[in-house]
Amino acid sequence: MEGMRKIARAYYDRASEEEKDSAREFFESLDQDGDGKVSLWEFKKSVSSWFSNDKVFKQLDTNGDGTLTFYEVLALYYMRKVRICKCNCCLDLLVGPYFSCFLCLGNVPYTFDLCCNCYREGKFQHEHSSSNFLDHHSLLMMSRDRMTEEQLTHRKSFNYPANSSCLREMDEMIEVAKSHFERASEKDKYELRKLFRAVDADKDGKVSFMEFYKFCTQRVSDSDYEFEPDRGIKFFKQFASKNNGTLDFNHVVAMCYATEVGIPFCNLCEKLLPGLHFSCLRCQKEGHDPFSLCCACYRGGEFDHHHTSADFVDSLSMLKLLRESKNPKNDEEKFGTPKGYESTTTFGASSATSTAYEMLMTSLESTLRNLENIRGNPSTKQLVNMFITAILVATFLAFCFLLAGSSLLPLNPSVRKKIPTALPSPHSHRNRNMYWITAKNVVVLVPRWRSLSLLFSLPLHHRRSFFSSSSVPFRQSECALCVRERKHFTKTTKKQKQLKNVLEEKDYAHITWWKERMQMCRKPSSVQLIKRLTYSNLLGIDISLRNGSLKEGTLNWEMVQFKSQFPREVLLCRVGEFYEAIGIDACILVEYAGLNPFGGLRSDSIPKAGCPVVNLRQTLDDLTCNGFSVCIVEEVQGPTQARTRKSRFISGHAHPGSPYVFGLVGDDHDLDFPEPMPVVGISHSAKGYCMISVLETMKTYSAEDGLTEEALVTKIRTCRCHHLFLHSSLKNNSSGTCRWREFGEGGLLWGECNSRQFEWFEGNPVNELLFKVKELYGLEDDVTFRNVTVTSEDRPRPLHLGTATQIGALPTEGIPCLLKVLLPQNCTGLPVLYVRDLLLNPPAYEIASTIQEACKLMSNITCSIPEFTCVPSTKLVKLLELREANHVEFCKIKSLLDDILHMYRSLELSAILKLLMDPTWVATGLKVELETLVNECKSVSCRIGEIISLEGEKDQKMSSYTAIPNEFFEDMESSWKGRIKRIHLVEEFAEVDEAAKALSIAVKEDFLPILSRIKATTAPLGGPKGEILYTREHEAVWFKGKRFVPSVWAGTPGEEQIKQLRPALDSKGKRVGEEWYTTLKVEEALARYHEAGEKAKTRVLELLRGLSTELQTKINILVFASMLLVIAKALFGHVSEGRRRKWVFPNLIRCHRFKDKDADGMKITGLSPYWFDAAHVSAIRNTVDMKSLFLLTGPNGGGKSSLLRSICAAALLGICGFMVPAESAIIPHFDSIMLHMKSYDSPADGKSSFQIEMSEIRSIIMGATSKSLVLIDEICRGTETAKGTCIAGSVIETLDAMGCLGTVSTHLHGIFELPLRTKNAVYKAMGTECIDGQTIPTWKLIDGICKESLAFETAQREGIPETLIQRAEELYLSVYSKDPLRAHQSTIKHFTASADVHASDKATDKQSNVAEKAVHPPTESRNPLEKLCMEVENAVTSICQKRLIELYKKKNALELPAMKCVLVAAREQPPPSTIGASSVYLILRPDKNLYVGETDDLEGRIRAHRLKEGMQNASFLYFLVPGKSIACQLETLLINQLPGKGFHLVNIADGKHRNFGTSDIALENVILVR
DSSP states (O other): OHHHHHHHHHHHHTSOHHHHHHHHHHHHHHOTTOSSSEEHHHHHHHSOTTTOSHHHHHHHOSSOSSEEOHHHHHHHHHHHHHTOOBOTTTOOBOOSOEEEEGGGTTSTTOOOEEEHHHHHHTOOOOSSOGGGEEEHHHHHHHHHTTOOHHHHHTOOTTOOOSOOOOOOHHHHHHHHHHHHHHTSOHHHHHHHHHHHHHHOTTOSSOBOHHHHHHHHHSOOOOSSOOOOHHHHHHHHHHHHTTTTTOBOHHHHHHHHHHHHHTOOBOTTTOOBOOSOEEEEHHHHHTTOOOOEEEHHHHHHTOOOOSSOGGGEEEHHHHHHHHHTSOOHHHHHHHHOOOTTOOOOOOOOOOHHHHHHHHHHHHHHHHHHHHHHHTSSSOOHHHHHHHHHHHHHHHHHHHHHHHHHHSTTSOOOHHHHTTSOTTSOOTTSHHHHHHHHHHHHHHHHHGGGTHHHHHHHHSOHHHHHHHHSOOSSOOOHHHHHHHHHHHHHHHHHHHTTTTSSSSOOTTHHHHHHHHHHHHHTOOOHHHHHHHTTOOTTSTTOOOTTSBTOOOOTTSHHHHHHHHHHHSTTSEEEEEETTEEEEETHHHHHHHHHSOOOBTTTTOTTBOOEEEEEGGGHHHHHHHHHHTTOOEEEEEEOOSOOOTTOOOOEEEEEEEBTTBOOOTTGGGOSSOOOOOOOOOEEEEEEETTEEEEEEEETTTTEEEEEEEEOHHHHHHHHHHOOOSEEEEEGGGTBOTTOOBOTTGGGTTHHHHHHHHTSOEEEEOSSHHHHHHHHHHHHHTOOTTOOOEEOOOOOTTOOOOOOHHHHHHTTSSOOTTSOOHHHHHSOTTOOSHHHHHHHHHHHSOOOHHHHHHHHHHHHHHTTOOSOOOOOOOOOHHHHHHHHHTTOOOHHHHHHHHHHHHHHHHHHHSHHHHHHHHHTHHHHHHHHSOOOOHHHHHHHHHHHHHHHHHHBOOTTOOSOOOOOOTTSOHHHHHHHHTTTTTTBOGGGOHHHHHHHHHHHHHHHHHHHHHTHHHHHHHHHOOOSSSOOEEEEEEETTTTEEEEEEESOSOSSOOOOTTHHHHHHOEEOBOTTSOBOOSSEEEOHHHHHHHHHHHHHHHHHHHHHHHHHHHHHHHHGGGHHHHHHHHHHHHHHHHHHHHHHHHHHTTOBOOEEEEOOOSSOTTSOOEEEEEEOOTTSOTTTOOOOOEEEEESSEEEEEOOTTSSHHHHHHHHHHHHHHHHTTOOBSSSEEEEEEOSEEEEEOOOOOBTTTTBOHHHHHHHHHHHHHHHOOTTEEEEESSTTTTSOHHHHHHHHHHHHHHHHHHTOEEEEEOSOGGGGGSOOOOSSOEEEEEEEEEETTEEEEEEEEEESOOOOOOHHHHHHHTTOOHHHHHHHHHHHHHHHTTOHHHHHHHHOOOOOOOSSOOOOOSOHHHHHHHHTTOOOOOOOSSOHHHHHHHHHHHHHHHHHHHHHHHHOOSSOGGGSOOOOOEEEOTTOOOOGGGTTOEEEEEEEOTTSOEEEEEESOHHHHHHHHHTSTTOTTOEEEEEEESSHHHHHHHHHHHHHHTGGGTOOBSOGGGGGOTTOOOOOOOOTTOOOOO
């Protein structure tokens, strides 16, 4: 607006008195009370609606006094004159920089203009692509070349242009340049970055004056941009003055932009003119350099120029002229220039050409006269002649215009007279382009007979004026008008035939996306279908194939239109009793939904697939489970006219986590909703990583900033997202260089994201992601999303991935699951998800204390508790917003609200309800007061009770009449009865009852006499038959009978009714069968009954949808109440399970540690591993009194890892407000809990296990504070001992200096010989004891250092051969014999036990055995598994060998080869020789039991067994046999005889088929394998 005021004041100061009076009169017309000021009321009353709004008034009011002075109104006067345009997207006045569609400039006032924000974000929809948009600077540069003498003559000194644009000098120009850069192609971005790197010689990200001057004076870059030294210095001064004397990347981009569009400098003050300015038009017309002035210099009038000030025009006036015309260059690019017309040189024409031209003109004049003569009443012959003449006329016009634009047009005056004088001289290159465009328009119009219609509709003298001379020259605007008329004519005749049959520019990204999905298909049938796709439209249909037509009105064309609205969703279109998909969508259905293609795999038809209506739900589940969204198109049900296509509409969508609900309001069952899947965006900022999660169903989003890489990966892994977007900040810095995955940072995140499908996005992360969501789900721009992020400074940081997996917060193989022990087994679904999210994102201290207090109250209540109805919030929102909630859902909602009211009315539960308000606020982002919640729950519950028919109400029984089957009324009335209270359906019930009664009477009168006659008739053979039946398919009650028509009509009872019978017809008018009959009276009664039922059903659906509409205003209350009950059920379940396991509530204290040595630490008494059930197992309990860092040592299997895991779990449960597995506990509220256990290598990232470990250690060190709990197990285990020891020592020093609590365990005993600078670290060890000469661990925490590893004993227990262990001992003594301590430890295995008891690290059976004082006997030299295998092999061989000898009839038994078995150990597979062969196998289960089976697919059977729980490492023993029959016999034999040899089998019952299979097959092919 400041620019508007400046230019208006400049015009006013240099205007004449008459023009100044006009401005004063405008001000006085606004100032109605004559006080010299314009108030807001006067402003709105007097100014047109284009400007009369509060925003414009505030912008004009510079001093903010609420009124406008004369000079403030002067800016309005200027804007009113120039008619400031609005942004076609956001509708704001364009008083700042803007962009315009170049192809629409000549279409005043229907130009298409955008503000910078709308153009940058790309939210607009326009028929032309974004490449046709130019900013105002580019438009001004073109306008300078377009000003003509005529326009200069008619310009008034105070005449304002038709459009304007006001810039805030340099900053706004930089914003325009940045907008261009963000919307530029990747190639252009690369060139600009390369230019910046060339200018920035020292690569510091900033350009100094010397660097820039050197670049201007020397050609150091191969970029297309160059700066002249003088002009470049001016640029540098302008830009560097705003950036401390240097240029950054954005400044260089803006400089290139200013150079390319030709932004001038003021010729007086040498100031860059990015804003409004004045230029001399006469200088431009004469071809001189433009003389430009800033507003201040023009206003001052002190410039020295050889032209007068009347020759100057402001930059906005140039834009006006440009908007009223069109650039020929664009037309040339759009239509193309004919070959041979590029040259501007005029050559002479031959005399033959001139003569031919004259003959054509003469023939044309004669033709026109003939047309005039026959115009009145033409005959058939004349009409034919007219038709031929029209073609000649159109052809001649095209030829005339082509000659006029070419150098071949003769310049003979006699000929020139006959040329349409609307055409100027052809010597101008610009005019030749105009002729070419006009000629093309004429040719295009020939099929429409537009020229002929003009000739027939005008008198002759008017037609002659169409070709006659005119003094008005042909201008480019007229050419553009011709093009626009053609476009308009085409649209009115074709309407929108080609709406989406061809791809637009925006569609190519969607096609690429679908191509990637097609490449992932693997099924042979879908691969064959993909070969028939052509990516020329969004469906991939090849129009040359059978059923591939895309003509308007066809089903394919209609599906393309639907697909264009949601291009990345699978489209299912209802066609009769099927949902069909074609093209790309059909391939997806075949690949992921298991459907077969229509018509098989015939290659001459387009891909087509579908599913029956009854299988829609299963098909949608299959697609959404594979990550696809589905758009469902329904038919408008009801009768249609013959030969007309049914109307269709988009009924809804199915997304992963959001099912399809259309029609649910009429169903009588509930629909399960899966866990919602948000759209996730990830960006990076100075605080760290940021994760933005958007739930489309809830219209909410949350943004968590400052996350570490490990915490972010944890969130991504626990969140099944619908779409993943990665922000460009992850890979680019300010200069555009790629830094992602360098120096270790980002590698973990890259590995997680690379395994998923993701897309990149730029701009503001939150705004851009919301825009992406609206685009994905087809939402309107005015849809708003609510921010549910609840920030708290003292909230602990989210768990790292390693921490979450090592304590089982995330299910991990081999790790006890923490979630399974926190809740009872019958507590599933939403409560489990809440507890998981709470563990992964620990709450703030206030929320944790509140949760703990609520749990304590729950453990002590004596009253009954409600069932806690849990309904997903997303389900509530979606069903109510789409008005698809049925009576079942409303009953659930009422139960949910009644549970809240139950808690409120109970004295004991009301205190819990009050405590749960804050945790619910954090979970939902909704702040609701308790009284408001209770009052709203009461009102909504009462409203639902007034409308919905609840259980127990028995006033809506089904109709029942003796003459009609009860199934008929059950089926017809169950779809609406029992859903709405009868008081709301009094009229409908009465109509249905009356119709049912009338139907019963009709059936009795028309059918019962016939039945009575049939019963009274007796015949020995084949007598008459008849009955009244209900046909469910046709929803009718008809008479079914045969041989009931009398041979002689005697007037007996029933004959009259038989005469009234007529064949029963279906809905299509076809006869149902030979035995089905009805009457006119029955059919009328049926129609009346169905009409009444439909009316009642419609009324029920109307009331249900109306109730949904009412509750839409209460959605926030319902969401809050639903989440509160989920939390209540989760906490009640946790308390019940905790009491059963004898857990306790810890004393949760605030953490005030800031390197305070005397600060309170963490003390856990009687800690036990969380995976042990103290109610059934006597686990070893330990006490942890931690006030500083522990350095823990101990033997292998001594309990170090389990101690760390138990401490971590107890601390995490404590800071979340849960119970802990201990006798008592004092736990500080840590700001982070970090546990590092074992590390594995990552070949995909090219990192070893030690690299992964160091990356995690780095993350721990960088994130730890004095308030953190850090637990590291066996640090630096993956590298060379000496250096690993030193690294471990340095880490310990760092953690000790921080003052954090924690434990670091290690086997690197050399660490104790390092000169560590630790002040508070305490040495702890896991103890051992010697029993009967053997050292075993006690799993107890003691003070001191333990250097005994028990490595040899551990290896021996795990089955390492005795000889190998003995050799290891010899090597150990040979190296360490000089070390008295180590030599002593190798022979005397002894350690002192402490009275303190600590956590255990062994399996449950070992811990319980120790607790019972059981001592393991010495391990034998042979591995127990190997020993068992040998025993089983001997038994199997002896049993089966005898049976094989008995079956080996044709040869001597002595020739039978020895039978031997093959062992398939853990992590092994059977050899390929077993494929296709019969075999008998035995499973050596971990519990020492055996399983015997037989198979022809040994590999598949082993794979299936190992998928079962606890069988992953099972071993198998097998042998091959010739044929399945023998295999079955041997299987039965082994099952029956192995128990007699002392083996325990788990499938003894299978031995009952003792005699299964016999065979006389020769055994020459018996293969016995070793």
